[in-house]
Amino acid sequence: MSTITDPVPVSPGQRRGTAPARPATFGDAVRSEWIKLTSVRSTWITLLVALVLGVGFGTLISYLSGSHHATGGFGHHGIWDPTSVSFRAIVIAQLAIAVLGVLVVTSEYGTGMIRVSLAVTPRRTRFLLSKALVYTAVALVVGEVMAFAAFLAGQAVIGLNAPSTTLGAPDVLRAVIGAGLYLAVIGLLASAIGALVRNTAAGISAIVALLFVLPGVVQALPSSWANPITEFWPTQAGSQVFAVVRGAHTLAAWSGFGVLVAFTILVLAVADVTLRRRDA
Amino acid sequence: MIEAQHLTKRYGATTAVDDLSFRITPGQVTGFLGPNGAGKTTTMRMILGLDRPTGGSVTVNGRLYRDLAAPITEVGALLDAKAVHGGRSARNHLRVIAASNGLPESRVDEVLRIVGLHDVASRRAGAYSLGMGQRLGIAAALVGDPGILMFDEPVNGLDPEGIVWVRTLMRSLAAEGRTVLVSSHLMSEMALTADHLIVIGKGRLIADAGVQEFLDRDSALSVLVRSRDNERLAQQITGAGGAVVPAVAGGLQVTGMASGTIGELALAAGIVVEELVPQRASLEEVFMEMTKDSVEYSTGEVA
Numbered sequence: 001m002s003t004i005t006d007p008v009p010v011s012p013g014q015r016r017g018t019a020p021a022r023p024a025t026f027g028d029a030v031r032s033e034w035i036k037l038t039s040v041r042s043t044w045i046t047l048l049v050a051l052v053l054g055v056g057f058g059t060l061i062s063y064l065s066g067s068h069h070a071t072g073g074f075g076h077h078g079i080w081d082p083t084s085v086s087f088r089a090i091v092i093a094q095l096a097i098a099v100l101g102v103l104v105v106t107s108e109y110g111t112g113m114i115r116v117s118l119a120v121t122p123r124r125t126r127f128l129l130s131k132a133l134v135y136t137a138v139a140l141v142v143g144e145v146m147a148f149a150a151f152l153a154g155q156a157v158i159g160l161n162a163p164s165t166t167l168g169a170p171d172v173l174r175a176v177i178g179a180g181l182y183l184a185v186i187g188l189l190a191s192a193i194g195a196l197v198r199n200t201a202a203g204i205s206a207i208v209a210l211l212f213v214l215p216g217v218v219q220a221l222p223s224s225w226a227n228p229i230t231e232f233w234p235t236q237a238g239s240q241v242f243a244v245v246r247g248a249h250t251l252a253a254w255s256g257f258g259v260l261v262a263f264t265i266l267v268l269a270v271a272d273v274t275l276r277r278r279d280a
Numbered sequence: 281m282i283e284a285q286h287l288t289k290r291y292g293a294t295t296a297v298d299d300l301s302f303r304i305t306p307g308q309v310t311g312f313l314g315p316n317g318a319g320k321t322t323t324m325r326m327i328l329g330l331d332r333p334t335g336g337s338v339t340v341n342g343r344l345y346r347d348l349a350a351p352i353t354e355v356g357a358l359l360d361a362k363a364v365h366g367g368r369s370a371r372n373h374l375r376v377i378a379a380s381n382g383l384p385e386s387r388v389d390e391v392l393r394i395v396g397l398h399d400v401a402s403r404r405a406g407a408y409s410l411g412m413g414q415r416l417g418i419a420a421a422l423v424g425d426p427g428i429l430m431f432d433e434p435v436n437g438l439d440p441e442g443i444v445w446v447r448t449l450m451r452s453l454a455a456e457g458r459t460v461l462v463s464s465h466l467m468s469e470m471a472l473t474a475d476h477l478i479v480i481g482k483g484r485l486i487a488d489a490g491v492q493e494f495l496d497r498d499s500a501l502s503v504l505v506r507s508r509d510n511e512r513l514a515q516q517i518t519g520a521g522g523a524v525v526p527a528v529a530g531g532l533q534v535t536g537m538a539s540g541t542i543g544e545l546a547l548a549a550g551i552v553v554e555e556l557v558p559q560r561a562s563l564e565e566v567f568m569e570m571t572k573d574s575v576e577y578s579t580g581e582v583a
Binding site: 022023024025028029031032035036039040041042107108111112113114115116117118119120121122123279280 | 325328329330331332345346348349350351352357359360362363364365366367368369372375376377379380381382420
């Protein structure tokens with residue numbers, strides 16, 4: 001095969017890289033990360049799984065809760081928040097968003113691609129932020145689609161048996177938009193954790209512990225301990241942004257969300273410092 | 281131009297690279313040679329800013345790698361051909377690299393053609409053979425059309441045709457005026473590709489010289505000579521300052537004297553010379569000799 005053994009000139013009739021064409025920018029890094037994220041099939045599969053869980057499973061839960069409410073099952077709780085009910089599956093769907101968030105960083109370490117990535121973008125903060133930005137934006141779009149679809153489908157099936165609500169009711173639009181925002185921040189937090197631990201198994205374990213295990217453990221503590229911890233636990237606090245009826249020992253919607261955002265920024269900042277210090 | 285000054289890297293108690301200073305110049309292929317574990321890859325990682333030196337520094341075109349404005353247009357590197365996401369196609373892998381430094385997608389097609397992967401570019405990189413993976417890694421290094429190229433063991437896993445292709449590519453890149461650094465633990469490979477050699481062992485610089493200079497200096501200039509009167513010739517040679525030992529296959533083994541001088545001595549003494557052969561050590565032998573003290577895991581004497 002002559003195409004293989006005869007070397008083609010590497011730069012046919014043009015410059016031989018002695019000077020850069022132009023400095024690489026943050027936008028270039030973002031475009032590169034966008035190609036990375038969209039060029040592997042697992043991204044699409046995971047996002048589809050998230051949507052199916054959040055919307056499909058959410059609609060099912062909404063229907064069952066509506067029937068349950070109709071038979072008086074929710075009477076003793078004293079709280080009927082149809083918006084929250086339609087978002088119950090987001091608690092499950094967020095796991096898919098979080099796993100992908102961990103993977104967008106740790107798969108680089110798992111495959112060795114990180115050495116290529118940091119060689120082409122040696123400014124490590126730029127690398128981390130561009131990756132975080134791309135994934136957060138994707139998680140936001142998917143999150144908002146999921147939130148609106150789960151809300152609309154959920155209210156439709158709740159309305160069959162129980163009182164439902166509409167986007168025009170007080171605080172409901174905030175809660176629906178908030179659900180998408182929450183998912184985006186969970187995605188970002190997972191990426192930051194991934195950058196910190198650099199290992200898929202460790203990253204997924206950490207985010208699962210943060211989202212599910214530790215809050216469960218806290219519940220086993222005496223309530224004088226459990227209540228304040230739960231109130232300020234970042235992911236629990238953040239989830240207040242998609243509740244319409246505020247429960248006992250919970251923060252207000254935006255204060256709670258603010259706790260989650262502040263915690264996420266802290267983890268991202270620590271991840272950035274360690275990324276810049278460590279050998280790749 | 282790559283310039284290292286007192287470059288040192290320690291991992292805890294282990295010193296991977298020990299006070300290494302060198303300068304790698306354009307227009308030639310520089311072979312970076314040493315036994316496995318000598319510190320070649322660590323050095324290359326420090327050049328690329330992946331690992332932080334414990335001491336000293338290394339610059340490319342006079343600057344730290346991380347300060348380059350568009351790094352891949354100045355330095356292209358193949359460190360590990362397997363370092364790709366297996367689920368991504370070769371073309372997309374190269375698009376990721378091109379985009380990161382603001383280079384046009386047309387450059388991706390150009391390098392795919394250069395390495396001969398154009399027809400299989402949409403296949404998942406994970407499905408590539410080792411040889412195709414090496415070609416993809418080389419393509420990745422060429423995307424930015426850089427003036428400096430580094431290849432860590434580029435012929436690993438290539439078939440003979442691929443090996444010849446890589447050699448030819450290295451030579452032509454250097455002929456285009458680029459700086460080409462190629463690491464290998466195989467002396468024979470470097471003898472065919474490199475103009476200049478930097479030899480390290482246990483992280484320390486052992487030699488930094490042109491391939492020819494390297495041979496001339498270290499092959500101890502031994503000459504095999506056979507004549508009608510070996511005894512008299514031996515006297516002539518020792519008298520003129522050469523050292524003589526009887527050769528295993530008959531004749532004389534002369535060191536410390538060039539073959540031309542031996543011929544002149546024989547002529548002056550009227551001795552008929554039947555054979556006069558300079559014994560040049562192969563690069564392989566020189567390399568083994570130089571690095572024998574710095575092989576990390578050498579096989580012990582069999583008792």
